[in-house]
Amino acid sequence: MHDQDYDDELASQLAALLGHFTIDTAIVEEAFYQNGWVERFDATFFIGGTHRDINPAFLDDAFGTDRTIVWLGRGIDQLDARHPLSSRYGFAYGRVDASGEFTDVSYKDVALQKTDPVTAISYVTDENKARVMAWLEGPDQPEPYVIRSGNFWVFADIPMIQAGDSSAYLVLADLLHDALERPHAEEHRAMVRIEDVHPNIETAYFNQLVSYLYNHEIPFAVALIPVYVNPDTGEEIHLSDRPDFVKAIREAERKGGVVVLHGYTHQLYGMTGVDHEFWDNRVGAFPENETVESIRDKVESGLREVRAAGIDPVIWETPHYNASGLVHKVVAQYFSVAWERRDAPFFPYVVTYPDTGQTLLPETLGYIRGEEHPAADLLKVADKQRVVRDGFASFFFHLHIKESQMREMIDGLEDRGYVFAPPAEVAGLPYTPPEPPSWLSKFASGVSEHVGAFIPQGLKQMSSATVLTLLAIFIIFYYWGIFLLSRKPPSYKGEYDPDLLFVVVVPALNEELVIGKTLDHLLSLKDDNLLILVVNDDSDDDTRDIVLGYPQDRVKLIDHPRALSRQGKGRVLNYAFRYLMASDIVKQKGTSKVIYGVLDADGRVEKNLVSEINPYFADPRSGAVQVGVRISNANTNILTKWQNFEFLAFARLAQKAREHLGSVGLGGNGQFVRLSALASLGSEPWTDCLTEDLDLGIRLMLKGWQNHYCSNTFVAQQGVPTMKALIRQRTRWFQGHLTCWRHIPALSYRHKEPSARIDTIYYLLAPLMVFVFLPSSLLFIMWSVYFIATGASSLTFSPLDYIPAILIWYLFSFGAVPTVVWTFWREEKDMSGWKAFLWAHIFSFFYIFWFLAGIKAVIRLARGEGSWVKTGRVREVHQHP
Incomplete structure (x- = not known):
């Protein structure tokens, strides 16, 4: 219904918008309305744009019907004068404002432009019958823009008039779902x-x-x-x-x-x-x-x-x-x-x-016009258009815009x-999705788009030996830079928050050898804001019985459903996440006040764990904290000593530096994540990636969360004492690392600090160095032995002539080693500096295990194998409660 004589443009616009709901519409000028017509339709919309008298028959029917009435703009004063609205509907007409001072409409806490200069304001007189759905914003106090009373809706103006992409027209578009009782889930x-x-x-x-x-x-x-x-x-x-x-x-x-x-x-x-x-x-x-x-x-x-x-x-x-x-x-x-x-x-x-x-x-957004109308402008409009639920x-x-502008737009929409x-x-047309791109294709594309353009032509023409030398020099400088950064004090640590609740989740699959001692250590932390949640992943040993022997007020056992069990650690952690999200604790505390900790069943914590981690979460942007890791059985044999060297030297050095770069990675043991940060990743924050911890840390960073490294406390875990088990473990880690390459394109263009993105990309690509440097170093040694044994004695040869080659080989193979010796020596306090220096060189050759694991990982990827293999445990003695 409209009062614009033969000009039905506004009515036609509304009818077109109503086409979203697949309903039949009829446009009628109110002057031709006949008694009872309202009852022939499920809903009647009235568009009031003039001062003229409204057909009394329509006023009577609109007031008395139980059908839906949506009143847009003027004329509500005539209805209220003929049939006082307050008694039945709990609102009354107030006044008309044509000053133009009302410039915005507030809806769902979003400010939308008001484009119709004329405003017919009504007021709620009975809050039990009517409520305000949107507010007018002007120089003084807010006034009602949309009032709903049961089946009766009143808009203070006609939203279609001069409507724009971020105007109050969006309020109408969204509320039509409620007015027509066509609910729709939030979907953008x-x-x-x-x-x-x-x-x-x-x-x-x-x-x-x-x-x-x-x-x-x-x-x-x-x-x-x-x-x-x-x-x-x-x-x-x-x-x-x-x-x-x-x-x-x-x-x-x-x-x-x-x-x-x-x-x-x-x-x-x-x-x-x-x-x-x-x-x-x-x-x-x-x-x-x-x-x-x-x-x-x-x-x-x-x-x-x-x-x-x-x-x-x-x-x-x-x-x-x-x-x-x-x-x-x-x-x-x-x-x-x-x-x-x-x-x-x-x-x-x-x-x-x-x-x-x-x-x-x-x-809905128009198009990118370069600097004249950049992606940022369109994204601001997209922010406002989110008020429409679907x-x-x-x-x-x-094609004349830069690719970076397209990327910015796509990235910005996904971030929102x-x-x-x-x-x-x-559109409901037949559609067959394309074959998804392989991770290799995605990686190659990312490199081509974001790296290849910056490689100088001269570098592309260099010999492989020159490139390798430059690469070695780069890595040496990189690690020395990391070393210097690691010496700086932590970049952030806030105040202790006594309201934070820490829930330590312990995944458990056949952990009878170690679970008891782990729980003993956790229970030694006398912190009232610490709960322990053990998730039994269908163990067929005594794991479940051991856990049930502990006080259930602090140690809670839940069973992972058998149909979902034994499919990887990520599945177990997701199950615990959903359990927590539905718990009364989270409902009381809120997701931002609950910290989800991950501790492997062989994990050992220090007594200062909670007190050291807690202050990092004072910053609401802090999504996760990773603590240091060391090997509890380091003295078992040389393999466990090497693993301890990895964690205490390389990992600790890198993580302390990455605290300043903003690229801290998460490990599978000793990660503590804010529950709201996990929730921002969806109902299953952990993926099926074989290194679900690395994958989680990167995705949190891409979501805008800050990951931190706490170097003042540790989690100790068992090292793998046998060669076969070690290679199997490292194969899983290597393969998971490679699958995380799928994040490189996003890291290349996401709006995140360049230092964090570049360092993370380097970390993801670092396994390639194993295939470059270890074989090259070993080949140099074998060539040297062959040269000396077969030909050097017959030449006029001075040992001094060989020194430059040896020096180059040393820098190529061990140039970064001195940077980790200091860290290793400081952590192993009973070891002399020279001994630490010697062990660091010996342990460098142990990276042959990474080389072998890398070959196996590539073969498994080529075969499409992604099965999960649990690392075995070594029995530990504990005092049963």
Whole structure:
């Protein structure tokens, strides 16, 4: 219903928006309303835009009905005067304000622009009957913008008037779900379209962008113009003239791109992409000679062109969104889906367009225009559009923008919780997802996009020996830099928070040899804010009975369901996470005040554990804290000594430095994570990655959380005393490390400190060094022995001539060793400096285990093997409670 005489534009816009709900609508001028019509419809919307008297029959029916009434704008004063609203609905008309001082509407704590200058304000008189759903913001106190009383809704203005992408029109779009009783779960999806793709584009750049989208698993669409025309140059380029372009489009389809037919030539008198096709830009009107036949000819010509090239467009987009209703009706005979803006200010979600029956996909953000309209501007709008519970963030870009701008937009939307969806699938069209890119493809793409462009041409032409030498020098400088950083005091430590609750989760699968002593150590921590949660992963030894022997007020045992058991540590940790999220403790404390600790069943903690970790969480941005790790049975044999050297020297040195770089990694033992940080990763924070700890730390960093390293306390764990078990353990770690390469592209462009991203990328790539330096070092030794044994004695040879080669070999093989000797010596207080120096050199050769494990890991990856192998334990004696 509307009061605008024969001008039903606003009513048509509202009817189009209501197309989201697949309902039948009728537009009626209120002057022609007849008694009882309200009862013939499930809901009646009244649009009041004038001062004229409203049909009394409608006023009577609107007040007395139990059907839904949604009142937009003026006229509510007439209804209140005829039937006082306060008695039945608990609100009353107040006043009209035309000052324009109300500039914003507050809805879901988001400020949206108010675009209708006239405001009809009502007030709640009985809060038991009516409540305010959105507020007007002005120079003085807030006033009601939307009031709901049961089935009666009142909007203080007409949201469609001059509506913009971040205006109060979004309030209407969202509340329609409630008014029409069509509930919809909170779901925020995104769509992206590459615009104005025609045969005269630079194919290489197009391919680059498509590869980026594919390798980052971003569904996309290509707005294809089949024929390029430029009257100024006389050019006319068809698809058949550019086989490389056709190949690029078909490859885009293979990678999941959906082709959108964007006109035939996208021009009438001017150049393709600049001119309109169904609008005469010279006179500012629809083409004078436009007919059904002329429209059909253009659409069919475009379809013939693309189909002859083996390309299948399934969606239509009107060039520049500008065409007559006749064009839309003709196009609807060829395409059931269009992707554009029409009539209504815009559609924040999918609608069925009333005039044509077409499905219209939403385009909500416009397009990136470089510095003039950068991605940051669109992202601000996307923030506001999240108030629509099932709204889309839908945008497009042209091929003249920089790739970095596209990445910024995609990254920003994902950071805001939007999930990219395939346009064809959203439209309900048949859609087959592409084969997912391999991790190797994603990694290679990331390197090519973000690293390759910065490699000087001269470096690419260097010999392998020169490159290896430069690489060795880089690594030496890197570790010396890390060493110097590690000597700095910790960058952050706040105040102790007595409200923090620490829940230490102990995954347990056949841990009877060690679980008792672990619980003894944990119970020795006399902290009231510490709970112990043991998750039995279907153990078939005495693990469960041992745990049940401890006081259940501090040690809680839960059983991992048998159907889900023995599938990896990550599954166990996720089960404990869901258990905690549903617990009364978390409901009382809140997720930000609960710290989820992970301790392996062979873990031993120090008494200062909680007191040292707690202050790091004073900063609300702190997501996780990793403590130091040492080997409890280090003196068993030389293998366990080497493992202790790794943790006390290399790992400790690197983690202390990474505290300053912002790239602290999480280990499988001794990690403590804020529950709200885990919740930000979804219902299953830990993945099935074989190094779920490393994977978790990287994903927390990418989500914007800060990981810290606490060097003042330790967790001790068992070392692996046999060679076979050690190689098996390191194979699992190496393979998990390689699978984490999938994060390198995200680390390359996410908005995070460059130092943190670069260091994390280096850490992920570091295993490659095992394949480079260890074989090279051993080959040098073997060559030297062979040279001396077979030929050196027959030459005029001085040992002094060999010193430079030995020095180069030493720097190549051990250049970084001195940086860890200091740390190792300081931790092993009963060891002399020279002894620590000697052990550091001996232990360097033990990296042959990493080399062997790396080969096995690569083979397992090639075979698609990803099974989880639990590290065995050594029996320990404990005092049973």
